[in-house]
Amino acid sequence: MTTTPVPSEFLPSNDNLGIVAVAFSGGQGKGGVDAGPQALIKAGLLEDLKNDLGYKLHYDDQIHSYEELIPAEDPAIDNMKRPLACSQVNNRLHEQTYAHASQGRLVLTLGGDHSIAIGSISGVARAIRERLNKPLAVIWVDAHADINTFETSPSGNVHGMPVAFLAGLCQHDVFGWLKEEYRIPADKLVYIGLRDVDRGEKKILRENNIKAFSMHDIDRHGIGKVVDMALEYIGDDIPIHLSFDVDACDPVHAPSTGTPVRGGLTLREGDFICEAVHATGKLVGMDLVEVNPMILAKEFGADTWQVAETVRTGCSLVRCALGESLL
Numbered sequence: 001m002t003t004t005p006v007p008s009e010f011l012p013s014n015d016n017l018g019i020v021a022v023a024f025s026g027g028q029g030k031g032g033v034d035a036g037p038q039a040l041i042k043a044g045l046l047e048d049l050k051n052d053l054g055y056k057l058h059y060d061d062q063i064h065s066y067e068e069l070i071p072a073e074d075p076a077i078d079n080m081k082r083p084l085a086c087s088q089v090n091n092r093l094h095e096q097t098y099a100h101a102s103q104g105r106l107v108l109t110l111g112g113d114h115s116i117a118i119g120s121i122s123g124v125a126r127a128i129r130e131r132l133n134k135p136l137a138v139i140w141v142d143a144h145a146d147i148n149t150f151e152t153s154p155s156g157n158v159h160g161m162p163v164a165f166l167a168g169l170c171q172h173d174v175f176g177w178l179k180e181e182y183r184i185p186a187d188k189l190v191y192i193g194l195r196d197v198d199r200g201e202k203k204i205l206r207e208n209n210i211k212a213f214s215m216h217d218i219d220r221h222g223i224g225k226v227v228d229m230a231l232e233y234i235g236d237d238i239p240i241h242l243s244f245d246v247d248a249c250d251p252v253h254a255p256s257t258g259t260p261v262r263g264g265l266t267l268r269e270g271d272f273i274c275e276a277v278h279a280t281g282k283l284v285g286m287d288l289v290e291v292n293p294m295i296l297a298k299e300f301g302a303d304t305w306q307v308a309e310t311v312r313t314g315c316s317l318v319r320c321a322l323g324e325s326l327l
């Protein structure tokens, strides 16, 4: 395969980092995931990025809850729960990540549930298309495929649907703002870490020939080979957005999340994926989502090791993707 590398002047200058903190939980039913960004920031993540990794941070010092965009009444439409909140928050977030990315900044979005990838990724994709005339590749690291359409979703939760909207596999008037040129091509999407995929999602993955590396593939080939294959599949000619759902990691490392699934990535496997993506030099955006400090706080109290460990895992993943090296 011959590919033209992305000209370096179009890639983010490696010291300018745009940050958007998104306290949104409406893509699913469990409260507390909106407290994720605050927990990550309180743990010192932004200081680490600034002081240890040397980034110039572009952060508005706000944890956005977008209250003004969330209607009091928001009944389900076509099986989508809280459709107006999900759409309006993502539309606003889209403008925020677009504003950073169009100025050549690498964009870090801290969630929040995974529905926010609709806004974060579409904003970056729009800027990349304008600046480079190229699509955006997405590496989606997750226990789940999040590719249900509103028709196939067993839960009606939008955090199980972002990829379907982003890849144009489903469209709905509620998300009418999500234009064609903000979307990502299904053949530049690759999954790592899948282990809990709904029946309807498997059909969508098969029918659209979407590249996916499950935990089974990681067991068989090892994480090094799987990441090599994923990066080779994308090719070296387009920028990458890394969308990391903390539940990709095993519940041993990330127990405080809304939909944990056993048999996941070790901390090192998660960190390795991030390090390898960083090493490509083509990372233009990252999401870190689904850290929910309340999940286990309810059961065991706020200061349990489970909450601290999940936050620590989230911070580690972000630092690795942004260039923390071992030596």
Ligand SMILES: NC(=[NH2+])NCCC[C@H](N)C(=O)O
Pocket: 113, 114, 115, 144, 145, 146, 148, 153, 154, 155, 156, 157, 159, 160, 161, 196, 198, 245, 247, 258, 259, 290
């Ligand atoms: N971002 C997540 N944690 N997604 C979990 C999705 C679970 C399930 N597949 C659903 O559609 O509801």
Ligand SMILES: [Mn+2]
Pocket: 142, 143, 144, 245, 247, 248, 259, 290
């Ligand atoms: Mn997940």
Ligand SMILES: [Mn+2]
Pocket: 114, 142, 144, 146, 159, 245
């Ligand atoms: Mn997810």
